[in-house]
Amino acid sequence: MQFLRIVVANIATLFLLLGCEKNIDMNFDPPDIKPRVDVTLPDADADLPNIFSRLDIQFSKNKIQVMPPLDDQEIDTLEQQLPCKLPPILRAMYRWHNGIVDFTPTYEFQALDKVIEEYKFFKRFNKENGLKEGEGWPAHFLPILQFNGKMYVALDCKDQDHTPLFSYFIEDGTPQAMYRGPGHLLQVILGSYETGAYKREFDLMDRDPIAEDKVFRQYAFASELKTMERNWVVLEKSLTTTQGDNFNSVTGYLFEVPDERGIPILVDQLRDADAEKIVHICLALGGLKSEIARPALYDLLKHKSSRARNFAASALSELRGPQSQAETDTLLSLLEDSDKMVQLSAIEALKHAKSYRAIDTLIDKLRRSKPGMQVYIIRTLADIGDRRARPALKELQSSFPAQLDSKRYASARGDDPSPADFKSSVDEAIRRFGQ
Numbered sequence: 001m002q003f004l005r006i007v008v009a010n011i012a013t014l015f016l017l018l019g020c021e022k023n024i025d026m027n028f029d030p031p032d033i034k035p036r037v038d039v040t041l042p043d044a045d046a047d048l049p050n051i052f053s054r055l056d057i058q059f060s061k062n063k064i065q066v067m068p069p070l071d072d073q074e075i076d077t078l079e080q081q082l083p084c085k086l087p088p089i090l091r092a093m094y095r096w097h098n099g100i101v102d103f104t105p106t107y108e109f110q111a112l113d114k115v116i117e118e119y120k121f122f123k124r125f126n127k128e129n130g131l132k133e134g135e136g137w138p139a140h141f142l143p144i145l146q147f148n149g150k151m152y153v154a155l156d157c158k159d160q161d162h163t164p165l166f167s168y169f170i171e172d173g174t175p176q177a178m179y180r181g182p183g184h185l186l187q188v189i190l191g192s193y194e195t196g197a198y199k200r201e202f203d204l205m206d207r208d209p210i211a212e213d214k215v216f217r218q219y220a221f222a223s224e225l226k227t228m229e230r231n232w233v234v235l236e237k238s239l240t241t242t243q244g245d246n247f248n249s250v251t252g253y254l255f256e257v258p259d260e261r262g263i264p265i266l267v268d269q270l271r272d273a274d275a276e277k278i279v280h281i282c283l284a285l286g287g288l289k290s291e292i293a294r295p296a297l298y299d300l301l302k303h304k305s306s307r308a309r310n311f312a313a314s315a316l317s318e319l320r321g322p323q324s325q326a327e328t329d330t331l332l333s334l335l336e337d338s339d340k341m342v343q344l345s346a347i348e349a350l351k352h353a354k355s356y357r358a359i360d361t362l363i364d365k366l367r368r369s370k371p372g373m374q375v376y377i378i379r380t381l382a383d384i385g386d387r388r389a390r391p392a393l394k395e396l397q398s399s400f401p402a403q404l405d406s407k408r409y410a411s412a413r414g415d416d417p418s419p420a421d422f423k424s425s426v427d428e429a430i431r432r433f434g435q
Contacts, residue, residue, distance in 0.1 A: 036220070067099035098111045293315070298324075317345065328357050375417050
């Protein structure tokens, strides 16, 4: 469906914009951000039964799918296909669950047989392409966490007494220190769930980077905290002294150094900013999810530039706090904006705030919209969960024949979803409301 494809494309564009280097001064020196993790330091002590029990509570609360555990014999058999023995904590993790779909909002904890399959693939790829040690996938890295087949968190098993974890992006090929070991990984993940830095938002797991960073600091050594503070000082200088497209590039570093002290600097930079600069600031403010930014983002909803309105509404959809009545009313007015992307971002912001005041306006727009927009509104109404929407959905449901098996209903027309897909969306929304 074209509207949903547009939304996905827009999200992808956000990340491309953060890395955009057009018109950047060739003499510009980007912030020198150091790794916050020192992998030479020891792994964290971990009370595994306690951690596993508390994580299971969080997984149940957030409707996270876990796989059945392996026994020692199964682990022993699979382990023979790896370049090293599993460290005790990782072995215990597989005796706990052999895979967790949404282990974190970004990464899946892979089943051990999947780890072996991917490790063998990378090893074969290195050999077939003549890659030497130091090129391609490292021979002693186990891909225990993965996202989208391109981003991994790998455990370095070269030294059985010290097994740090590194992030590894296939298209970059440069390992980045992420955790001092599996014990450190478990502590940060548990703390992130229990503080709400990780939680489910509708169908997806959501991550609050500033809250996660605060958890990370709780388990950091003094030298790591010193590095993190040094990184902030470097980034603060860049944010306050860099101009033009160079500044737009610098805002992306706030995802590496997610410090709330950066929010007032970004808000101050909005004064007299052009639309392109506003886009980058909104991307950063939305990504950091700080409520401090809400008033400034609200003001941008009335900006003359549709791009500014679009990205401001999109950033507001990332925040977790309540909307004011004035904010809700302004977002509702944007449902009639001349730019369809602004309309979609406004709907998304209303959905994430679970704005019950929006129901009547959304139902009215549902009845006046084309099928592509209708599908988006239908799913939004189901996510908000107000049963006042059910009669309008039942009305739509009754407009379709019981079976959609003719050529007339088989395919989409232009940007619209196929009638079969449309009806499926209506049926699913009604199911979620209950019969």
